[in-house]
Amino acid sequence: MTNGATSLSAGLCAELSIEADSAEIRRASIWIAKTGMDFGVPMEQLGRLDICLNEVLANVIEHGGEEAISSPIGLEFLVSRLDPSNLEAAITVSDSGLAFDPLSFEQKPRTHSLEEAEPGGLGLTMMQEFVDSLSYRYRDGQNRLTFCVRWLNP
Amino acid sequence: MTIEYVDVDENLRRISLSGRLDIQGTEAISGKFTALSSTAKKQVIVDLTAVSFLASMGIRELISNAKALQRRGGKMVLFVGDNALVAKILETTNINELLPMFTDAAEAEKAALA
Numbered sequence: 001m002t003n004g005a006t007s008l009s010a011g012l013c014a015e016l017s018i019e020a021d022s023a024e025i026r027r028a029s030i031w032i033a034k035t036g037m038d039f040g041v042p043m044e045q046l047g048r049l050d051i052c053l054n055e056v057l058a059n060v061i062e063h064g065g066e067e068a069i070s071s072p073i074g075l076e077f078l079v080s081r082l083d084p085s086n087l088e089a090a091i092t093v094s095d096s097g098l099a100f101d102p103l104s105f106e107q108k109p110r111t112h113s114l115e116e117a118e119p120g121g122l123g124l125t126m127m128q129e130f131v132d133s134l135s136y137r138y139r140d141g142q143n144r145l146t147f148c149v150r151w152l153n154p
Numbered sequence: 155m156t157i158e159y160v161d162v163d164e165n166l167r168r169i170s171l172s173g174r175l176d177i178q179g180t181e182a183i184s185g186k187f188t189a190l191s192s193t194a195k196k197q198v199i200v201d202l203t204a205v206s207f208l209a210s211m212g213i214r215e216l217i218s219n220a221k222a223l224q225r226r227g228g229k230m231v232l233f234v235g236d237n238a239l240v241a242k243i244l245e246t247t248n249i250n251e252l253l254p255m256f257t258d259a260a261e262a263e264k265a266a267l268a
Contacts, residue, residue, distance in 0.1 A: 022177045029176070029207075047239060054176055054209045114224055114252045117217050122210035122247055129246045 011080030012039045018057075020069040020095070025057045028075060032091070039079040041089045045149040048130045049091055052147045055123035056093050056102075060143075064097020067141075071096035082150065088132075090148040099138045102127060102145065155179035159190050166266055167195040168233075172204030175212030184215055191219045196228040197266040203235035208243045220253050231255070233262040 014035045018024040029050050036046040053075075060068050074094035082088050105124045111117045127134065131147040138144070155173035162168055169190050173179055191198050200216065202208070220230040231254045234241045241257070244250045256262035 022181075025176060026174070026178050029174075050207065051209070051243070054207075058177055058209065058211060110248045110251070112251055114217070114221055117221065117252050122213055125247055126210055126243070 011078055013079075014039075014077045016075045016077075017072045018075065020061050020064070020071065020073050020097075022058070022061055024073075025054055025061075028053060028057060031075070032077065035077050036079075036089065039077070039089070041079060041149075042151055045089055045151050048149050049089060049147070051130045052127050053091060053093070055127045056145055056147070059100070059102075059123055060093070060095045060097050063100065064095055064143075068095050068097025081153070085153050086150055087153050088148050088150045090146055092144055092146040094142050094144050096142055099143060101136045101138070103134060103136050155182045157183045157186050157190070161195065162199075162263065165195060166197045166199065166263065167191075167193070168199045168201055170201040170204065172206075174207040175205050175215075176207055176209040177211045179207075180209070180211045180215050187215060188219055188222075191223055191230065192226075196223075196226075198223060198228065198230045199233050199262050199266050200230060201233045201235075202240050203233065203237050205237065205240050208240050210247075213243075213247060213249055216253065217249070229266060231262050231266045233257075233259055235259070 016028065016031050018028050032050055032053055033046055057073065060073060076092040078090045080088055102124055107125055108121050132150045133148045135146045155175065157169065157171055159167055159169045169187065171183065223230050233256050235257055241255065244255055254265050256265060
């Protein structure tokens, strides 16, 4: 387990490593909230990051396979200025599980009746709906998923 | 995560959840929620006004128990009050089209009993 914060000329950066266990998701949420507040990220954007982070980590733990749950999950939190009036907070989740690109996932057609509703897929929908951008790459046996939220500099 | 209930009358039960309905929170209340929503009461209002976070795992818990209740001829409605975050999550995931969602307690009760 590691936890460190560094001030960079280009922005603010912090890292955390967690075990791939559902109990650790809440610790990651607490870390995001505290670090985000320290970095000046507005509450609304922190809430959106928290929603996405929970879904990403749950997905890794539930569907990432043996490699995912036997290796730590890395979290990087970066806050940077895009231009004089726009700021961005980005979280990158790195895991050793099965390669999975959430950007390749097509949302299911919306169900309009409770009878037809099926569990599954909701987390990916939430990931796509609550952040401003998602990017994914798989390299050296690791999934690296980055999700970002942006806001206007007051 | 806490779970409480009140039997409003012989047909209607209000189940109130509070705290984070993430994986941990959902696991904590799952058994009791299923038991409370599968009793003889046919209509159930789930009060989410004090839920501070709602993950997909929590939504699945609501859906699976609502489906089971519906199969027994009952109905589940959601009461969110002024909880904007939870309302937004339910709207974004389209769950409000599957489970009627209300910001007003009296309307939720009326819909549950309709």
